[in-house]
Amino acid sequence: MYFHPRSTLSSCSARLDKQGRGSRYIMGSGESSTELCQRTLKEKEVKIRRALERLRDKRSVLRKQRLRREFPIVSVIGYTNCGKTTLIKALTGEATMQPCDQLFTTLDVTAHAGLLPSCMPILYMDTIGFLSQLPHSLIQSFSTTLEDVVHSDVILHVRDMSHPNTEQQKASVLSTLRGLQLRPALFNSMLEVHNKVDLVPGYRPPGHHVLAVSALLGHGLDKLKATLEESVLQATDRRVLTLCLRLGGPQLCWLYKEAKVQQVQELPKTDMAHVTVIISQATYGRFRKLFPE
C-alpha cells in the first residue's frame, strides 16, 4: 500500500492553495488548510482501521472454508487502482462490484465465486491495493490482511500497463510480497496480468509468461481463465480427465464419491457417457487400481 502522510499532506495543501483558498484559513471555519488536511487524513485512517477490524471475522470464515478445501483460492493482488476489482467483476460477472478511479476503493478482502473453463468453481479474493510507502502504524494491520494471500492456491498479480510508473509499482508489490514469506511454489507460480492494454496502442506482452488483458473491455479473459485453470490444477495437484464410462456403472458411482464430476455427456443410443472429472493424481491411481482399463 502507498500512503505517505507527509507527501499527501503537502500535496493536499498545495492543491487547496492552487484552488485559491490559499489564505491560511478556510472560510469561516477557523481551520487552516493544513489542519483540514490533517483531519481528512485522520478520518481516512479511521476508515481504513474500521475496515481492517471487519476483516478479522471474515478471514476466519474463509480459513475454515479453505480447510474444507471446497474451492481453490486465487488471490488477486496489485498496486492500488491497477484494476483488480474490475478484473474480478469481468471474470465472475458480478454486477454488484464497484470499481472506482481513486485510491483505496477496495478496503476489504472479499471473496467472489467464478467458474474456470472445465466448470471448476474457484474463489477470487479481491485485496487491498498495495502502495509503495506505508505509515508505520498501519504496516502491521495491512500485513494481517495479506495473510489470506499466503493461504491461497494461486496469485494473480495485476499491473496497470498504462501507468507511467508501472515498473516501480511492480517492484514495490514484489518487495511487499517477499516480506510475507510465501512458500516458494506459490511465489514462483504467480501469474502476471498486464491490464489496461486498451490504453497502450500496439501493446505486445514481453513473453508467454504474461497475459495481456483489458478488464474493462473484456479482452484476453478466455486465455487468462485457461491459464489460471492450468495453474490451479497444478497447485492443487489435480487434473481434468474425460473418460468414457457406463451410465450407472460402478466407476461413475465411485468417481461421484471420490472426485469432482463436472460433466456427464450421454452418448446417444448407448448407456455410455463422456464423463469430465477433476481428480488428484493419487485418487486417479486408486481408481485405476480398482478399475483397470
Ligand SMILES: Nc1nc2c(ncn2[C@@H]2O[C@H](COP(=O)(O)OP(=O)(O)OP(=O)(O)O)[C@@H](O)[C@H]2O)c(=O)[nH]1
Ligand atoms: N481503460 C481501462 N480502465 C480500466 C481497466 N481496468 C480498470 N480500469 C479502470 O481503473 C480504475 C480502477 O479500477 P479498480 O478495479 O477499482 O482498481 P483496483 O485495483 O480494484 O483499485 P483499489 O481497490 O483502489 O486498489 C477504474 O476507473 C476502472 O474503470 C482497463 O482494462 N482499461
Ligand SMILES: [Mg+2]
Ligand atoms: Mg479494488
